Amino acid sequence: MPIYEYEAASPDQACPKCRRPFEVIQNLRDKPVRTCPDCGQPVKRIISWCRAAVMETPDEYSNTMRRIRNFESEGMWSHAAELSDKEASKTKDSSLKTRALDNYKKAGYDPKTLDKHAKSDDL
Ligand SMILES: [Zn+2]
Known part of the structure; x- marks a missing residue:
């Protein structure tokens, strides 16, 4: 389940709980x-x-990393790129994002298309 962090909008009126960021576990549908x-x-x-995305188990993570490495070693750049891109947006890992862009380039994607891709990703 996703975890969200909140803190007081005005710290001078905050109580000890909300003066510092506190975590709330919520459903995606919850307000x-x-x-x-x-x-x-x-x-x-x-x-x-x-x-919650970051809380994937170390096993899953190393599995994914192994699959990315496999794709790379076999020269399946677009597969490696897609997988590392997906993992990067899941874990907010910027080094993986760089790796994804790198693999996209090796796969022959136009860097201009990539920029557009990265932007639409952020929306
Ligand atoms: Zn409070």
């Missing part, structure tokens, strides 16, 4: 938390993406 459950002061979400 964002608007007030601190302890003191009722307005809070804001400080991380807009869901952290």
Whole structure:
């Protein structure tokens, strides 16, 4: 389940709980938390993406990395690129993103198309 982080909108009115970022586990369908459950002061979400993605097990991660390496060693650049791109957006790992772009280039993609791709990815 996704974990979101919140903190008080105005720290000077915050209680000990919301003065520092606190985590709330929520369903994707749940409404964002608007007030601190302890003191009722307005809070804001400080991380807009869901952290659950990072909580994939080390096994899954090393599995994915192994598959990326395999694709690379076999010269299947577009496969390697897609997989590392997917993993990069899941884990917010910028070195993986670079690796994905690198593999896209090796796969023969136009860097201009890649820029566009990266931008539409962020939206
Ligand atoms: Zn509070």
